[in-house]
Amino acid sequence: MHVSRKPLTDNEMDAVVVRALSRLGALAPSRSFAAAVMVRVALPQPRPVVLYRRTRAWAAQPSHALALAGGYAVSAIVALAVVVPWLLVRLPAIGFVADRVLVRGAEFIRQGIVAIAEWSVVSGLAGLIRLVPLSGPGIWVAGVLLTIGYTGCAIALHMLLRTPKGKDVVHVRA
Amino acid sequence: MPSGKDLRELSDQEVVALARDGLEAAYRELLHRYERPVFSLIYRMVRDRALAEDLAQDTFVKVLNALESYRPEYKFSSWIFKIANNVAIDQLRRRELDTLSLDGAPDARTQDEIEATALQAVDRTQTPLAELESRELGSLIEQAIARLRPEYRACILLRHVEGRTYEEIAETLDLPLGTVKTYIHRARHELREYLEPYKD
Numbered sequence: 001m002h003v004s005r006k007p008l009t010d011n012e013m014d015a016v017v018v019r020a021l022s023r024l025g026a027l028a029p030s031r032s033f034a035a036a037v038m039v040r041v042a043l044p045q046p047r048p049v050v051l052y053r054r055t056r057a058w059a060a061q062p063s064h065a066l067a068l069a070g071g072y073a074v075s076a077i078v079a080l081a082v083v084v085p086w087l088l089v090r091l092p093a094i095g096f097v098a099d100r101v102l103v104r105g106a107e108f109i110r111q112g113i114v115a116i117a118e119w120s121v122v123s124g125l126a127g128l129i130r131l132v133p134l135s136g137p138g139i140w141v142a143g144v145l146l147t148i149g150y151t152g153c154a155i156a157l158h159m160l161l162r163t164p165k166g167k168d169v170v171h172v173r174a
Numbered sequence: 175m176p177s178g179k180d181l182r183e184l185s186d187q188e189v190v191a192l193a194r195d196g197l198e199a200a201y202r203e204l205l206h207r208y209e210r211p212v213f214s215l216i217y218r219m220v221r222d223r224a225l226a227e228d229l230a231q232d233t234f235v236k237v238l239n240a241l242e243s244y245r246p247e248y249k250f251s252s253w254i255f256k257i258a259n260n261v262a263i264d265q266l267r268r269r270e271l272d273t274l275s276l277d278g279a280p281d282a283r284t285q286d287e288i289e290a291t292a293l294q295a296v297d298r299t300q301t302p303l304a305e306l307e308s309r310e311l312g313s314l315i316e317q318a319i320a321r322l323r324p325e326y327r328a329c330i331l332l333r334h335v336e337g338r339t340y341e342e343i344a345e346t347l348d349l350p351l352g353t354v355k356t357y358i359h360r361a362r363h364e365l366r367e368y369l370e371p372y373k374d
Contacts, residue, residue, distance in 0.1 A: 010366065017365045020315040021334035026210035027217055029227050034205045037234040044196040 186250035194241050201238055208251070209234070211336055212258045218331055219262035221320055229265055233258045252346045255336070259328050259347060266324050318368035326361035333358050 008016065045053070058064055087094065120126045132138075181189060181203040189207075193200035212233055217226035237254050244253060319327055328347060332338045340358075344351045 013366045013369065014362060016311075017315070017362055017369065018334055020311045021330065021365075022337075024214075024218075024312060024315065024335050027214040028210055029213040029230060033209055033213070033227065033231070034202065037205060037231050037238070038198075038201065040231070040235045041201060041238045043198055043201065044194065046196065 187246045190241055190244060190246070190250060193238070204238065204250075205234060208254055211251075212254060214335065215255065215258055215328075215331055216262045218316070218319055218335070219259075219324065219327055220265055225265065229261050230258070233261050236261075248345070249342065251338075252342050255332060255338070256346045256348070263324055263328070314369060314372060315365065318365045321368060322361055322364060326357050326364070329354055329357040330361040330365070 044050075059068055117126075120129075181192070181199060184192075184203075186204070186207070189200050189203050193204060209230070213226060213230040216229045216233070217223065220226050220229065233254070236257055244250065319330065322330065325347075329343055329349075332343045332346060333340070338346065340351055340354050343349070343358075344354045347354070349357075
């Protein structure tokens with residue numbers, strides 16, 4: 001059986017076209033698409049990092065480095081030109097303060113030595129030391145032992161106070 | 175800091191603002207939102223899958239690296255489609271491209287190659303029979319679109335595939351509103367003429 005169909009009008013054909021267009025749907029790129037894009041995208045850095053990098057990049061250019069060095073030298077000369085006259089004008093006062101500090105320091109040390117000496121006499125330590133036969137080769141033996149002792153203490157202090165294996169201490173975030 | 179789910183609920187402008195603050199997830203969200211529309215538009219303009227991928231990548235790299243210059247008073251979609259269209263038009267001017275069936279790449283010779291390079295439309299809501307009819311009509315309309323002038327092609331795709339308004343298309347393509355309406359009218363007329371022999 002043959003079924004004849006009425007031809008579509010322009011409006012109907014237009015509706016078919018629009019419907020077909022709207023049904024086209026989205027096409028998907030490959031799965032690696034997003035990753036490939038992200039590799040080429042420069043994510044913004046925190047502002048301090050950006051500022052630091054820009055400053056370093058700017059300073060790395062020879063002309064800028066020369067300008068910076070020149071500026072530094074000029075500022076040092078200017079500072080000296082200001083500081084030296086200031087020191088010269090106030091030198092007597094500075095000398096007086098320095099003398100006072102030295103006198104006070106020397107007095108403090110002297111008092112400390114006297115206190116130790118008094119304690120050694122009162123406690124009988126001086127009598128014991130007097131009994132030690134420090135004459136002839138004994139003085140050399142005592143000198144060597146003291147030197148070894150002080151050297152050992154210096155090494156121990158160095159080992160105690162230095163950073164681990166000579167490297168900077170790493171600050172671990174909490 | 176918003177999670178991926180939170181980002182999906184934000185507007186384009188809000189996601190762009192977060193991306194400008196350096197949030198990588200915001201970049202990925204913009205990519206997720208626009209990778210298919212942008213790729214579809216470019217593919218239908220240049221008709222070559224590998225080239226369309228490259229051009230779509232270039233589009234996103236340009237857009238994401240220039241987010242600082244994006245002005246929030248304009249729609250983000252218009253901005254990204256404008257860049258995608260410019261990238262595709264530039265490519266078409268440099269190289270004349272011929273039609274390509276959706277069934278595979280032009281250099282595909284064996285059945286495996288054809289299947290490997292075939293594109294899959296996302297719409298999977300149709301019944302098998304409707305899908306078959308739709309695929310036939312879809313294939314015809316794809317061929318018809320490929321014959322349109324690039325300007326008509328961009329207008330008709332943005333209007334009827336991406337669902338943009340005439341005003342958005344005018345803004346996207348830097349064309350007067352009247353020109354956009356004329357292009358779309360002529361494009362539909364040419365598509366009708368192309369489908370005329372198949373209407374029975």
